[in-house]
Amino acid sequence: DARVTQTPRHKVTEMGQEVTMRCQPILGHNTVFWYRQTMMQGLELLAYFRNRAPLDDSGMPKDRFSAEMPDATLATLKIQPSEPRDSAVYFCASGSTRQGDQPQHFGDGTRLSIL
């Protein structure tokens, strides 16, 4: 079964450090999404890409977060500098606009703790 792969699965670091999360979308998928899940806010969209172009990053704090797709097989989400309030589970999902009635596929998430 094709899967969305996220690395690392867990990350613990001190505030102020740079954090990079990576996502390998399912081969052939042309949309990639970054979501954040917290107990207080639930799931929220941070950014999404279609055909590697950023379409919406309105949910992302621009001063410290950045999202990129250097190529079709890799999406990255960076936080610099990290803060304790960034502690959350970050999910990547991919989908295809070419396959009509198909849902997004989620990765297993990166559980981030900022001390």
Next chain:
Amino acid sequence: KNEVEQSPQNLTAQEGEFITINCSYSVGISALHWLQQHPGGGIVSLFMLSSGKKKHGRLIATINIQEKHSSLHITASHPRDSAVYICAVSPHNTDKLIFGTGTRLQVFP
């Protein structure tokens, strides 16, 4: 007011019971999704629907576009159905999802 509202927030049931989770939304949508998340686990898409009804095993999802309402039903519930069920919508002309706050379901033997 949230654009996607779910009820109930928490639900407990005895094994074998019929379960219904409701979702209401306030925006125009191209599709509605039901997702499942086990404790500490990843997110799995159960259904994506834009009209009518879909069935997969013991799970049934329905949507009424005019009333902006969807339901997820679980027949003959089982302890392994214990999870958080999340309703999400794709607004018109966008691929992104707007999520409800989820319904935590516990099914006891």
